[in-house]
Amino acid sequence: MQGAARPCQAARKREGALDPAQLSDQLSNQLTGILGDTGGDMLSFLQGLLRRWNLYQIVISAAALIIALVLGRTLSTHMRGWMRSLEGRPKWQLRALLAVEKRLALIVWALLLWATYLVMHEITWPSRSYLIGILAKVVSAWIGVEFVVHLIRNRALRRLSRWGLWAYVTLYFFGGLDSAASFLDNLAISFGTFRLSALSVLKALVVTGLLFTFARLISGQTSTRIRRNEDISPSMRELIIKGVQVSLYGAAFFIGLKAVGFDLTGLAVLSGAIGVGLGFGLQKVVSNLVSGVIILLDKSIKPGDVISLGETFGWINTLGARYASITTRDGKEFLIPNEDLITGQVVNWSHTNDFVRLDIYFGTAYGDDPHKVREIAIEAAKSVDRVLTSKPPVCHIVGFGDSSVDYILRFWITDPTGGLTNVRGNVYLALWDAFKAHEISIPFPQREVRVLEGSSLSTKALD
Structure with a gap:
């Protein structure tokens, strides 16, 4: 058997056949050459x-x-x-x-x-x-x-x-x-002298991601400390926070690119060209951004203010880069573009101070003493919790109506965020109770219907 095997092996060698070990080495060399x-x-x-x-x-x-x-x-x-x-x-x-x-x-x-x-x-x-x-x-x-x-x-x-x-x-x-x-x-592509490899892109992503993470942490800590500083006005706090955020994130982006060897000269030219194109296409967005900066600088509106804009009445939660978040008394949250706050007519109930004056109107019968009515109305308004006693309410006659003497009652509050309709309702309720206790009547129009003699209705009534 051994003698028969040797001629076969010799024949394979003469024919150029490879044994398994040689075949494995050749395959390894080919793969190494390819990869x-x-x-x-x-x-x-x-x-x-x-x-x-x-x-x-x-x-x-x-x-x-x-x-x-x-x-x-x-x-x-x-x-x-x-x-x-x-x-x-x-x-x-x-x-x-x-x-x-x-x-x-x-x-x-x-x-x-x-x-x-x-x-x-x-x-x-x-x-x-x-x-x-x-x-x-x-x-x-x-x-x-x-x-x-x-x-x-x-x-x-x-x-x-x-x-x-x-x-x-x-x-x-x-x-x-x-x-x-x-x-x-x-794995790289080249544009003239510029070479961009997958390794460079990966390094840029990692370095930029780490820098963005640190920028986010620093920005969060800085924002918390600035918001706690009562010596700075609310609008200036928001402006400083926005400036810090833009500076940190912008620095993180450019430092991340520079750290991995990107040439920022070409990027600056490219970004300038892109900025011109975006400026025409995003005019409203840019207008809102600029309006937001103006609002923060002139301090006309700040977080916590109570404002009215058209049919919207509420207080400002946040001032964003593009819009202001306003929460109304019924829990709705409106996102008002900053441009509307600049160009529209805005009523700021707490711009320079928190004092807000409210007026309510009522009328009493001609038989009631107006001096007594005024005293009762003022005392009734003072009994409401939110009405200020340091700026006492006042009551004046504003006219003589067809069936009543007309009055105006004015009072002050310092918490417009607590609502206006509810405090008016409480004052009206206090007036009702006070007038009922002092037998002051509130007249209302009454009509009499007369049936003339000889009319068809009179004839039907007699029948």
Whole structure:
């Protein structure tokens, strides 16, 4: 048999056939030539994984993952029941416990991997637990990433940050970071002397994202401190806050681009051309932006003011870059463009001070003493809680009507945000009670119908 096999092998060699080992080497060389250095590194990594003890470590890690999924689900059920029994705990503690509960399977997997690695490292060769140790580090880094990105409020940004950081730490611990960077740098397009690679774009996004995050944190802290400063008027507070926000976000954008090597000269020319085009197409938007700045500078309207604009009556919640948010007494929130506040007729009930004078009209019968009526009306108005006694109400006769003596009652309040109709209603009710107690009558028109003699109605009545 051996003698017969040798001629066959010799014949294959004469015909140019390759044995399996030579075929594997040739295939590896071809893949390396196609994919470059990155492909060669990936191929070497995959060949290393196919070694016997590496396969054992992969199987052990997969088994640990299955056990972690089962244990994680069981522990999650018990932990949810325990969390429902907690009462009176701060919200941040409950949120932290909920974040841990959602990641129990990952935490259990990391613990199992570390335990397996420590045991195998003591009882066998270090190389036979090396892959499990790297995977334990990767999973632990994944857990850290999960808790870090949990602080990001935006859901889409949180998901993008999670996958990006997971990929980064995985490549870092497995030693593929340089190869991945080289691969991304090769994916590039060139315009003359300008070269734009996928690696540069990725760096720009990461650096700009971090700068925007820091700008947002600094802006939030600055806004809180400025709003607490009572020495600054409300309109100036809003103007300072808007200026700080624009400065921080603008600086973050341009510093992020400059940090990764972008030439801002061409960008400035391009942005100028785009700005001219947008200026014509977005005239209303630009007008609202400029009007918002003017409102903040001249202090004609500020947050907390009570205003009337046409049929809209309410108080200003916020002054935005494009519109002002006005809440009415019935709970509706109107978004009024800043341009309307500049060009329209606005009644500001609390522009220079909070004093607001209200007038109500009423009439009494001619038989009632007008001096007594005025005294009773003033005392009735003073009895209402929101009516000021420091600026006492006044009552005057304004005319003699067909069936009543007409009066005007004037009084002052300092809280127009509490409503105007309700305080008028309370004063009317106090007048009603006072007039009833002092037997002051409020006349109303009365009509008499007479049937003339000889009319058809008179004849029918006699019949």
